[in-house]
Amino acid sequence: MARYVGPVNKRMRFLGLDVPKKPGKGFKMTPRRRISQYGLQLREKQKARFLYGILERQFRNYYDKASNYDGSTGDTLLILLEKRFDNVMYRTGMFNTRRHSRQAVNHGHFLVNDQKVNIPSYELKTGDKITWKEKSKKSTLFEIATANIKNNDCAKWLSLDKSELSVQINNLPKASDAELEIDTRQIVEYYSRR
Numbered sequence: 001m002a003r004y005v006g007p008v009n010k011r012m013r014f015l016g017l018d019v020p021k022k023p024g025k026g027f028k029m030t031p032r033r034r035i036s037q038y039g040l041q042l043r044e045k046q047k048a049r050f051l052y053g054i055l056e057r058q059f060r061n062y063y064d065k066a067s068n069y070d071g072s073t074g075d076t077l078l079i080l081l082e083k084r085f086d087n088v089m090y091r092t093g094m095f096n097t098r099r100h101s102r103q104a105v106n107h108g109h110f111l112v113n114d115q116k117v118n119i120p121s122y123e124l125k126t127g128d129k130i131t132w133k134e135k136s137k138k139s140t141l142f143e144i145a146t147a148n149i150k151n152n153d154c155a156k157w158l159s160l161d162k163s164e165l166s167v168q169i170n171n172l173p174k175a176s177d178a179e180l181e182i183d184t185r186q187i188v189e190y191y192s193r194r
Contacts, residue, residue: 015047017181041190048182052081053098058121063191074184075175082173085112086120088130092160092167093152094145104145109136130167 035043049059066076081087089101089110104110108118111131124130136142145165154160155177159168175184 011050015043015050017047017051038190038193041186041193044183044186045190048081048184048187051098051182052084052087053102053120054081060191063187067191072175072184074188077184077187078175078178078182079173080123082178083123083125084120085110085117085122085124088124088158088167088169091155092158093149093154094165096148096152104141109133109139109141124169126169126171128169130169132165 045059049056052059054062062080063073063077066080067073069076082091086098086102086105089095089105090098095101095104102120105120106118108116109132110117111133112122112124112128114131116133132142142165149160149162149165155173157169157171157173157177159170160166161168
């Protein structure tokens with residue numbers, strides 16, 4: 001499985017995202033030259049891909065799928081990305097990053113409607129119930145998830161049972177539930193010019 005393994009903070013700075021500050025480390029941003037319209041569109045696409053941890057071909061497939069639906073292509077694209085299994089686990093608040101939730105899904109710690117699913121891109125539907133495997137409840141990952149839900153909030157479209165750490169999908173996410181940093185209009189313009 002391919003994934004981005006380069007320097008994360010450097011990539012975040014390039015894409016204009018907030019970089020977590022390290023104590024005692026100061027970084028002064030140098031002014032960049034003006035970016036063309038195409039450059040802005042490309043950067044928004046790269047930002048969305050980076051935030052959701054998706055490579056180009058898979059992202060293009062999501063865009064093509066979103067363009068076949070009625071309504072706004074950009075909003076539909078965000079909804080499709082939000083329904084991914086790894087993203088839903090991140091939205092529960094059990095994990096601090098999507099990378100961590102993706103790893104937990106890959107390692108097969110969860111059941112969806114009592115069936116083992118270890119595919120991060122699995123598309124969840126309304127009414128799906130996600131539970132931990134019994135064996136996984138004895139792992140340190142389960143302890144980490146239990147500690148994280150005290151500090152992190154669960155998305156409104158999900159319901160989390162904090163005792164069992166089970167998740168129910170109440171309804172589908174809206175585009176407003178997705179990342180606010182992404183300008184989907186630029187992504188749609190980027191793909192429509194091809």
